[in-house]
Amino acid sequence: MPTPIKRTVFFISDGTGLTVEALGHSLLTQFEKVEFRQIRIPFLDSIDKAQDAVARINAQGEADGMRPIVFTTLIDAELAGIVHQADAFSMSYFETFLAPLENELGLKSSHTVGRSHGTADSSDYKNRIEAINYTLAHDDGITDRGLEEADVILVAVSRCGKTPTSLYLAMQFGLKAANFPLIPEDFDRGRLPGTLEKHRPKLFGLTIQPERLAQIREERRAASNYASLANCRYEIAEAEKMMRREGIRWLDSSTKSIEEISATILQELNLR
Known part of the structure; x- marks a missing residue:
């Protein structure tokens, strides 16, 4: 090389x-x-x-x-x-x-x-700070209260990039971005978590290549079933199946930057 x-x-x-x-x-x-x-x-x-x-x-x-x-x-x-x-x-x-x-x-x-x-006026700054606070309060499915205020709700299995993308959308564009993890219990039930069904137009999904996900999870929790390639393949397959069934737009984040992911979300959901 x-x-x-x-x-x-x-x-x-x-x-x-x-x-x-x-x-x-x-x-x-x-x-x-x-x-x-x-x-x-x-x-x-x-x-x-x-x-x-x-x-x-x-x-x-x-x-x-x-x-x-x-x-x-x-x-x-x-x-x-x-x-x-x-x-x-x-x-x-x-x-x-x-x-x-x-x-x-x-x-x-x-x-x-x-x-x-x-040049940014004080109201724009205030809105941006409010969006950041909202996003932090709605990270990783902490709560499903106030989702009617969200501009976008990201869904994905753990470690696909939901949190950094949400924060980028809030800090860069002043958007209120919530995010929810898709977990095995959701796949067993065959339903979206929480009360997300009624917010379907705001949903956007992220996926990732199983090999890349296993690599990321291994750094966080080495030699665990959570990080095993077999489990990563299972979770990704089930998550993509759910997103297809629910009609949720999604993209593969494996080789994309946060900026690219965010630009796609803005375009797909017609957000300003």
């Missing part, structure tokens, strides 16, 4: 760095044969910090024997100019996208630090 190519990547921002990291990830995932070591430098808001970042980038390049890759979202032109003097392959999202957009619109942008995080 060939040794993967290794490169160091810096994500540099005058804010939290989450935006530039998300943008960079969308590009890096296209290079499956490269192993990226990722470093985030947030809140770069002074010349001293910019110079420290340059020193850090150059030192990493010397240690790697290969120049790092640098993604930036720095509004301040002076700070961006300093950072881009580093011996690295640098990409500025504002220079790449903002300047052409200014030309197209015939307007200058505000060039305000943290502007992307300041």
Whole structure:
């Protein structure tokens, strides 16, 4: 098996760095044969910090024997100019996208630090926090009370990715996402758990390849029947049979990211 190519990547921002990291990830995932070591430098808001970042980038390049890759979202032109003097392959999202957009619109942008995080109004923030609290309170079938408020209800056997997907939907989109595990008792009864039948339009199912499920469960509960391949095959087969019988839309999460799963759910259930 060939040794993967290794490169160091810096994500540099005058804010939290989450935006530039998300943008960079969308590009890096296209290079499956490269192993990226990722470093985030947030809140770069002074010349001293910019110079420290340059020193850090150059030192990493010397240690790697290969120049790092640098993604930036720095509004301040002076700070961006300093950072881009580093011996690295640098990409500025504002220079790449903002300047052409200014030309197209015939307007200058505000060039305000943290502007992307300041435009959301307080009601949007409040709704997002409310969605997160709702999702945490309705994780893993803790309760079936208040399901009429849910935007989506995920169902799947244990360890298919229900909880992280639910939290992503809540944090990223402000959706109230409940989730319920499908367990052997449900298969024996031949019925959905709790009072889910009357919320059928909100249901969305996840499944996974039995081999992958066994691997995940083995890390959690080694050498148990819960993690055995035979049991995983049984649970997956029964869960898929139930979802087909109940007319529940579902997808295989084995090779999909949370972002991909969430995008499919939004599309399939026509959620905004």
